[in-house]
Amino acid sequence: MNKTVLDVAIIASGIVGYFISISLVTTSFYRNRANNYLSLSLFLLTSLTLLGWFDVVDTVLEVLDNPVWEYLCGVTLFTYFLIQMQHEYLQKSWYKWLYLPFIAAFIIETILYVNAVFNFYDSEYYDLMFFIMDNTSFLYNVFLIFWGRKLIKDAAISEDKKRWLLRLNLFIIGIIMCWLLSSIEFYILNSEYATNLMWIVLSILSWWILYYGVFRLQIVVQKEEIHQYLVAKTTNGTQIKKKISEDTVSKITNQLYVLMEEEELYKNPLLSRLDLATRLETSEGYVSQIINQETNKSVIQFVNEYRIEAAKELLHNPVFNKYSLEAIGMEVGFKSKSTFYSVFKKSLGMSPGAFRKLQKGPNS
Template identity: 75%
Template sequence: MLRLKIFIICIIISWLLSNIGLHLFNSEYAINFLWILLSFLSWWILYYGVFKLQIVVQKDEIHQYLVSKKTNGTQTKKKINDTTVSKIITQLYTIMDQEELYKNPLLSRLDLATRLGTNERYLSQIINQELNKNIVQFVNEYRIEAAKNLLHNPIFNKYSVEAIGMEVGFKSKSAFYNTFKTYLGMSPGAFRKLQKTS
């Protein structure tokens, strides 16, 4: 939406500049230059729009495939053997594994707390005490694990890394790349290439 607004503003500015150039310089060169600039800007916006649309379509295809197969193979189940783990943490693992809440890019601490029947502060505290991480780290671990499984699976080789990132719950390409690199020390593309060679 922001890019659309910028595009519209650029069109208006180009139109104003072409009128000013026509009256001030009385030259067709200024007008032609402005129209060429506008053409490049239009091409860039259209290209970017098509690219983004392809990513969304690919994300939907991945999602439909996973739903149709009903495979839980995209996420390895967490084993909870520790008897000191609280009921809240056990429930949290259960809903994350079964309902795949991490795939919601808008998932918040409040959403998780509400789903578990507790408050945000207590949920944050218990995750921090028992798992030594915060909620964002906890959710991102699920997302990264799901992304690793999709990137490793040859069925998904035809899909872009960005589409896979969206499918597992990341809001943007940069968030996916940064988080993936933080956890694994390499980009998702490098991970995919490494999996293909091994």
């Protein structure tokens, strides 16, 4: 019964893995150069998981259950990391040599396969060659994944993106450790408990990547693109900003408007009353008191009003139609999709999606 449940779980995860790998290269929301490599990596990992678990032999699918693809999987994942970091290694002439082990393994495997069919020479060393290729691929993947981890830690990228890349890297390290344990167990103890654990971990990876690795990271990437566009517009002097209120009485409040409108402090999702008080060189209580007296709003209402206005500008601009609502919410300072939707609807009486559709017109 337990085996049947695991079979069903791994088949389901395999379907998800293939679905994600195809979606990454066919859906405009996800399609980019980095995700092309992630798609190939996930396709290979999914194939190795399914074929390894069910021990498919003597079928056309057996070609995918081969150590050769383990070499390619490591390189494509490493390339995915480099592209996400926009690392200079991608421009180096030696970078393409990282694919050499895969090419060499493919040639060797082809020669062995042809010989197995036509018996050109004695193939008594086939098992030895397979053993060497299998373990060499393990060492090569260990080298690439730890090298990639070091590069990620040193990369000058956003914390959100770095966090995701390190998590994915750590997950792959976990798979490699299971891989090592399974090899030790198979050759020394002649059992397969660790091997089964590795297949299960690989199947979980498909589900994990679906949300955190694909959707969440894509939101972060879109948020960064929006931010870069707005920075460029500001640099060119064409960004239209809100005017500072001339009706305020307090010097503190005028300073607060400057912080919001010139420094866009509201875009910090972790902005607190203490942060405002520190920047204004006063107490938290006084900040709350003065905002309430002069705007009749709480601190969070005051900050969210700026966020909503900024979101309205982005939703109204057709340039940002290709970006998700969540990415826009993150760019203007909301910590989550639910908070953005709730505050926006309370303020305007409609959801961000309805507001965007309204700006596009009735025929959109």
